[in-house]
Every structure is written in C-alpha cells, then in structure tokens.
Amino acid sequence: MEPPLTPQFRDLWLKKGALLAPMAGFTDGAMRRICHQAGAALTYTEMVNAIGLVRGSSKTWHLLTTLPGEGGVVAHLYGAHPTEMADAAVAVWQSGRFVALDINAGCPMKKITANGCGAALMKQPEKIGAMVAAMRAATPLPVTVKTRIGLVPDTILSFEILRAVEEAGAAAITVHGRFAAKFHSGPVAFETLAAIKAAARIPVIGNGGINSSAAADVMLRETGVDGVMVGQGAMGNPWLFSEIAAMMSGGAAEEAGEMERRTVGEICAMFERHVAASLELQELINAAAAEPEQRRDPESVVATGFRCHLFRYFAGVPGAAKLRGEMSTLRSIEAMRAAIARHLKPTNVN
Ligand SMILES: Cc1cc2nc3c(=O)[nH]c(=O)nc-3n(C[C@H](O)[C@H](O)[C@H](O)COP(=O)(O)O)c2cc1C
Structure with missing residues (x-):
C-alpha cells in the first residue's frame, strides 16, 4: 500500500x-x-x-x-x-x-x-x-x-x-x-x-x-x-x-562550541521564557483537573521540575559547577534566580 x-x-x-x-x-x-x-x-x-x-x-x-x-x-x-x-x-x-x-x-x-x-x-x-x-x-x-x-x-x-x-x-x-x-x-x-x-x-x-x-x-x-x-x-x-x-537553508554549518557565543544575559532571558512557559503549562493542567486535589501549585511544580533544565542551560558558563552543586537546595524559582546571580559571571560563554 x-x-x-x-x-x-x-x-x-x-x-x-x-x-x-x-x-x-x-x-x-x-x-x-x-x-x-x-x-x-x-x-x-x-x-x-x-x-x-x-x-x-x-x-x-x-x-x-x-x-x-x-x-x-x-x-x-x-x-x-x-x-x-x-x-x-x-x-x-x-x-x-x-x-x-x-x-x-x-x-x-x-x-x-x-x-x-x-x-x-x-x-x-x-x-x-x-x-x-x-x-x-x-x-x-x-x-x-x-x-x-x-x-x-x-x-x-x-x-x-x-x-x-x-x-x-x-x-x-x-x-x-x-x-x-x-x-x-x-x-x-x-x-x-x-x-x-x-x-x-x-x-x-x-x-x-x-x-x-x-x-x-x-x-x-x-x-x-x-x-x-x-x-x-x-x-x-x-x-x-x-x-x-x-x-x-544554505547557511554555514557550525561545530559544537562555535555557536556558544551567547552571553549569560541571553541564557537568562531564555531561562525566564522557559520558566514562564512551564508555569503557564501547569496552570493549564490545573484548569483541566477534574478534582481540586489534583491541582498543584505551579511555582513548586516548576521549582522541582526545572532543575533538570537549569544546569543544562548554564553548562560551560564560568561558575556553573557551583550552581550545579547547589541544585538540590534550590526549592523555588526565586532561589534559582538568586543562585544564578550569585555564581554566574555576566560575560560571554567563551
Ligand atoms: C531523558 C531522555 C528521555 C527519552 N525518552 C524517550 C521517549 O519517551 N521515547 C523515545 O522514543 N525516545 C526517548 N528518548 C530517546 C531520544 O528520543 C533519542 O532517540 C535519543 O536521546 C538519541 O538522540 P540524541 O543522541 O540526539 O539524544 C529519550 C532520551 C532521553 C535522554
């Protein structure tokens, strides 16, 4: 067929x-x-x-x-x-x-x-x-x-x-x-x-x-x-x-690392967009929940679930190892932001 x-x-x-x-x-x-x-x-x-x-x-x-x-x-x-x-x-x-x-x-x-x-x-x-x-x-x-x-x-x-x-x-x-x-x-x-x-x-x-x-x-x-x-x-x-x-579409192919010209500021902006989308997603899940006890606090769901993304966003940035070391202690989005500000230098990745 x-x-x-x-x-x-x-x-x-x-x-x-x-x-x-x-x-x-x-x-x-x-x-x-x-x-x-x-x-x-x-x-x-x-x-x-x-x-x-x-x-x-x-x-x-x-x-x-x-x-x-x-x-x-x-x-x-x-x-x-x-x-x-x-x-x-x-x-x-x-x-x-x-x-x-x-x-x-x-x-x-x-x-x-x-x-x-x-x-x-x-x-x-x-x-x-x-x-x-x-x-x-x-x-x-x-x-x-x-x-x-x-x-x-x-x-x-x-x-x-x-x-x-x-x-x-x-x-x-x-x-x-x-x-x-x-x-x-x-x-x-x-x-x-x-x-x-x-x-x-x-x-x-x-x-x-x-x-x-x-x-x-x-x-x-x-x-x-x-x-x-x-x-x-x-x-x-x-x-x-x-x-x-x-x-x-015909542009140059870049090696890994070559393209990592992003600043910490750009990575932070992407991190914020991803966090905002994750909060929005949990709000939608809550809205669709049949029973009130199925609803979960978006902030705490994201604070826990986002750890797997967090260190990957900043991998390779000076200070990322310290951020990673603290990961399990970060229990809110605000704590993640504070740890990023504490450990990561606002310079280019390379
Ligand atoms: C954390 C993780 C979860 C995955 N979950 C699935 C999955 O649900 N279904 C699937 O077909 N493959 C799954 N995969 C495999 C990926 O889709 C992909 O085939 C694999 O990672 C190889 O591609 P990569 O070398 O680009 O990572 C998973 C891989 C990882 C690392």
Missing part, C-alpha cells in the same frame, strides 16, 4: 529544520514551545501510555497538554497491542491538538519493555505494522514509527521493521542509530542509517548524537536521510534548532 501522506510529511516538516525528539521528563509543552520558537520543524511529546489514555487517566492526559504557539506537535504513544493503540489514537486525534501520531518502538527501559512495549516490539515487526495499520484505519492523522537499529550489537532489526511499517502505510520512520542496549550514548551507526535510507520508500528521519549544525549536516550528507531529530543536544540549547534550520 502506498502511504498517501508521505510526500506531505517530507515537505511539510522534514525539509524545514530539525525535529525535537520525544524525551520523557523533558519534552513537555514548555520545552516544545521554546524549541519550536527557536526553529524546530516539528516536536514530539513525552511518551504517553495508550492504555492510560483509553482509560481516561488524568495523569496520562496531562502529559498531552499543549500550549498556544507550539507549532506542529506529534503525539508519541507506547503500547503493546494494535487495538489499544488504535483506541488511543482516536482519542488523541479527537483532541484536535496533534499533527501526527508516533509509535514508540525503541524505548529500552525495563518498565516499558517488560509490558511488551517500546524496544520489546522490535522482535515483532509485524506487530508494529499492525499498530500502524490499525491507527491509520482509525484516524486520518499520519502515523510514524520511532525505532532503533537493533536491540543488541551485531543484530540489525530495522530493515524488517521498515518493511512492515512501510507495508502498513506509515508516513515516515525515525531510526535512532544506536542499539537499544546502548541506551542514549555512544557512536551512531551512519552506515546502517544510510542503508536503511537506501532501502526505504518512505521518508527516513535520522537520530543520534546531533549536538551542532555541523553534526546535523554530516548526518544528512553521509546517510542521505530525509530529516534529522535532535534529543539531548536540545537540552538547555534550543538555539541549536535555529542553527540547523539556517544550515538546512
């Missing part, structure tokens, strides 16, 4: 800039909006449990809260059964907030694979195909799949997965060029990504290790993939998306 939405997917999203990878605990509406405004062509939600959505769990639905001004967002779902994924797909589509649905077929975390989800699906390409087919039959949204080159070194599984999802009508496939056993670090198998791209009839999105526009450029040139997805490189560095978008 020829996937009808494939050319649109490539032209609409993949040629314009890099995609923000799904990252549990990070890519909430606030980070997605910051990255979209910086130039991300498309962003992905954190992974969301299909059964939780179908059962109407408010905790699960809160993960799909979107902010105004986010641009195109893909709902990234995990599950073990095509029918539950299709039911979840319908609910997500009916929310009217997402431009595509993505299947998680690569998460190596035990709590996910133990239930037959994430990377566990890689052993059953036909099941991933059945999920794509069921979700496509149930909704008009493009359905994509995010997977890896294999589970353990030397056993490449992504060709079988590509075949199965292509047959089922997937609009695109994202391949993280590492084995599941390697989690999120280590070398990225460019030659395998290139071979998958060469074998594919649908757009292939390459992922893994992109921390500069030069790295994105190398992946695009050496593998021929149709688009690139950035994960950890975007943490504390939304500017990376504007660098990659500029490179993709």
